[in-house]
Amino acid sequence: MSILSLVWSYLKAKPLNTVLNIVLLSLGVSVITLLLVVSRQLEQRVADNTKGIDLVVGAKGSPLQLILCNIFHIDFPTGNINLREAEKLANHRLVKSAIPLALGDSYMNFRIIGTSQAYPELYQAELQTGDWWKEELEVTLGANVAALTKLKVGSTFESAHGLTKEGHAHEESKYKVAGILKPSGSVIDNLILTQITSVWHVHQEGEEKINMDHTLDLKLIPGYQLKDSTKEITSLLLRYKNPIAAIQLPRFINTQTNMQAASPAFESARLFTILGSAKTVLMSLAYLLVFISALSIFIALYNSLKERKYDLAIMRSMGASRFKLWSSMVLEGVSLTFLGTIGGLFLAHIMLFVFLQSIGDKTGLAPFQFYLEEAYLLIGGVLLGLLCSLLPAWQAYRTDIHKVLAGN
Amino acid sequence: MIEVKDIQYSYPSASHQIMRFPDFSLQPGEHCLLLGESGGGKTTLLHLLGGLLHSQHGKIELAGVDITKLSQAELDHFRGKKIGFIFQRNHLINTLTVKQNLLAASFFAGSPADPDRAIELLEELGLGDKLHSKVTELSVGQAQRVAIARAVMNKPALLLADEPTSALDDKNCEKVISLLLKLANHSWATLLVATHDHRLKERFKRQIELKTPPTNQ
Known part of the structure; x- marks a missing residue:
């Protein structure tokens, strides 16, 4: 028994909700990652190919x-x-x-x-x-x-x-x-x-x-x-x-x-400006997905408070501190966003790999090259989980055990 | 073991009625029935004794510690180590198995996990085969026995039971109260049962009656 197995038991109890939240976030994160990886590699390829040509x-x-x-x-x-x-x-x-x-x-x-x-x-x-x-x-x-x-x-x-x-x-x-x-x-x-x-x-x-x-x-x-x-x-x-x-x-x-x-430098800059607006549109869509998944996680956690008020009270009666309840709630939100972000990162690389395979890979893009920004995305994912579980966790922290257990 | 002196509580409602409770003390291993009408303050007294409510007056001494003087965090820790609760409805954690529910008691109290004790207790309660069952698969009587096992998991000095039998039929009532007394005796725990269930009266020598109404002024 640990806080992780407790959190896991709650996530497992609602498999569809859990999967939906993870998949939603994964999709958003994978689009962001895909744009990042492809644009980085394209820029690198353009720079490599135009090197030495004025x-x-x-x-x-x-x-x-x-x-x-x-x-x-x-x-x-x-x-x-x-x-x-x-x-x-x-x-x-x-x-x-x-x-x-x-x-x-x-x-x-x-x-x-x-x-x-x-x-x-x-x-x-x-x-x-x-x-x-x-x-x-x-x-x-x-x-x-x-x-x-x-x-x-x-x-x-x-x-x-x-x-x-x-x-x-x-x-x-x-x-x-x-x-x-x-x-x-x-x-x-x-x-x-x-x-x-x-x-x-x-x-x-x-x-x-x-x-x-x-x-x-x-x-x-x-x-x-x-x-x-x-x-x-x-x-x-x-x-x-x-x-x-x-x-x-x-x-x-x-x-x-x-x-x-x-001039290759000038024309490729112009090309990236044209591609840039398409990238902005896709990026906005990805952030919208991330926002919706965060909202969905927040709602799931907030709703679960009602079903769990007895659980929370009973945990307190068994000696759990308020902070323990708070952290179990936060951990639940963070687990969802962490898994969603990890899933999104892998999904992006696998999608790129499959795409390159299907077109016979003449582009020379490397689908399994990872970038530092992906680590930042992971940190961002964890912070997002913290953000959407803060309010539910605060409610859990404030559970009035007497009121709940006295049954009114 | 337990000494209660001059405690009172008033709910933060418009009426500001003050509930007063009789002074009493119990020896280690002593069992006592707390009788009174529903709404007569039994649950409030039990929650005051268990530190789920903060007494606004007087002294509650448990195992030599005045719990009215403890901070919230100290109280949580003390409760985990020294007090076991049993409620009318069993309130097990539904997402966990029977065994995990017992281990959770040690986890939340901050004690090391003791799976052997969990198995031992469940076997003693005749639930050895339900170790890995889901809580939702248990009958009401079985679930209440698991709740008792959970309450004594950390060998508490004080067991507080709030209407532990009122949801049970005669057969299960008999079974549950016998187990409760047996397990309390095993660990030399003081047992205080709040109830209006008359079936329990002949099982307890010591009885405290809360006068109705406990409020005045």
Whole structure:
């Protein structure tokens, strides 16, 4: 016999009430936790993926689309930019480095990216097996791609145009897997990397037109001699040489060229502002749930006082102090909110896990990562229990034993 | 063991009638019947003796302690250790089992749990098979016997019973009062039974009659 077993016996005596109160609170807490975990991890992912990229340059269109497409690889390209224009920009005095990207094809919904070695270096990607791409039509696979397509080093595959499985297949040229990367937790896990000329090769139609006066040695594609002024890429990822570039370069690109520049930092902040209002709505709903469950616990405890007045009086007659009755009432409220909060925390992580499993987990979110704020939520849950049991506990404390036992 | 002198109580109501009670004293192990009409102040006197009500006048000495001088917390502790209560309706805690109800008596009194004594008592009361039963599954007579077991659980020096038999039929009444006297004798406890139940009169040598009305002025 202890105060805990006494409290437990009361909770057990009304199983439906107890379960309802715990479930109500669990739902509220799980929504709060889910929002916390997802927004924290999204922010972290965005920060990781935009690290080392000051500016994205591509065809004119929506700047947000440019960022979503070229950094997170979740939207379609805005169009193409001329390689000679891009090369000029790469040689600009305010540009420290430039990484070219050529998009267009996919394999089983995974994007094939024509780029340079600097791109995997940006994400500190390392090889798991095999080698980097060296020849035209050789590719290196991201970790997720290899896991889900079951492609091995030496396998060959045909790419499809666009991002759909059913897209027009380029049957005439096959890609060959040269190597597979270690998981990095960045977008690169979901990409197939190759050199830019591979992408051109696949899309080549007819003979190459040589219509330039002289050939050009490219900084963007070392070892390649540009002879054709119509060659295009999708975008450039730029790094500034100095802080002045942050002011001058975007303006220069947006006004002086027919290309568009977008800042990942600015656009993702804008994205979070848009998502922020949705988050606020969900958060309010979650707090409403928590409030209702607290109210429900308060009402349950308050009503139970009437049924328990004899119990309380008899406990006093057996020598229980007023404080003991007070604390048993408080403990009952706190047990409910504690269990509800714990349940909510686990529910949130399990829901996230199930959701990620069901969409095939390409997001790279970690469902079982716990945050310090969840400990605060637990403390908050305990305080909530204290708050809604204070008044019932005070009533229990003040029970007039004589009046109750004398039977009037 | 118990010495009552010049106590009175008035309820905080509009009339402010003062209830006066006769002086008396009981020896350890002595059993006494407190007789009087319903509403004649028997329960009030019992609650005063048990410290459930605070006497506004006079002296109540139990086992050498004047309980009118104790603070609320000291009184709670004293009550748990020294006094056992039995009420007309048994008032067991319904969410607990029979055994847990007995263990609760030790828990609330702040004494160490003694499951062996609980089992021993229940067997003595013929309820050995009801150890893990729910309280709600017991008959009225059985429940009253559990309440008696609970009252003597901590070996109190004073047992106060308020109409312990008035809800029972003749057979159960006989059984309950015999057990009560037996268990009181076992632990050398003073037993004071407040009742208007005439069936009990021949079982007690000592009887105190509260005059009706105990109020004047």
